[in-house]
Amino acid sequence: MQYDALNAHFWAHGTFWVFIAIVIFAVIAGRKVLQGIGGLLDARTKAVQAALDEAAQLKAEAEAMLAEAKQKQAQAQEDARHILATAHAEAQRLAAELAAEAQATAQRREKMALERIQAAESAAVKEVRAAAIDIATAASTALLRDSVSNDSDAVLIDHAITALPKALRG
Known part of the structure; x- marks a missing residue:
């Protein structure tokens, strides 16, 4: 058997x-x-490509938002440090001011107490002097009443009148 396709033209x-x-x-x-x-x-x-572009844009926006958030956080931390430093300085200033005010108040109260004590002492001295004067006056009156009579009274008055010019000159 022979294959005819190989012997004839292929077309x-x-x-x-x-x-x-x-x-x-x-x-x-x-x-x-x-x-x-x-x-x-x-x-x-x-x-x-559109999804990648959108993702890149979203990524850029997210990075910008992250940078802004970090900046705000850093600013907030700096503000907090500044507020704490200011509050600490204010507390120290107020403590010093209150200590000075307390010292001044204590000194004023001490001065007032000393003045009250001094006034009380002065009043007590005045009362003692007044009582002493009253006692001395009463004693002198009683002594003079007992010791001086009408005759001796006239002698004392005459003696005082004669001594008056000497006392006025000298």
């Missing part, structure tokens, strides 16, 4: 033309299929 057989038709069909259909697949791939590529 003379139907298989050749079927092969050519299949190749042409494959080229035409392949082009359409490849265009459709290419269009789908292009659309998918554009969608993926």
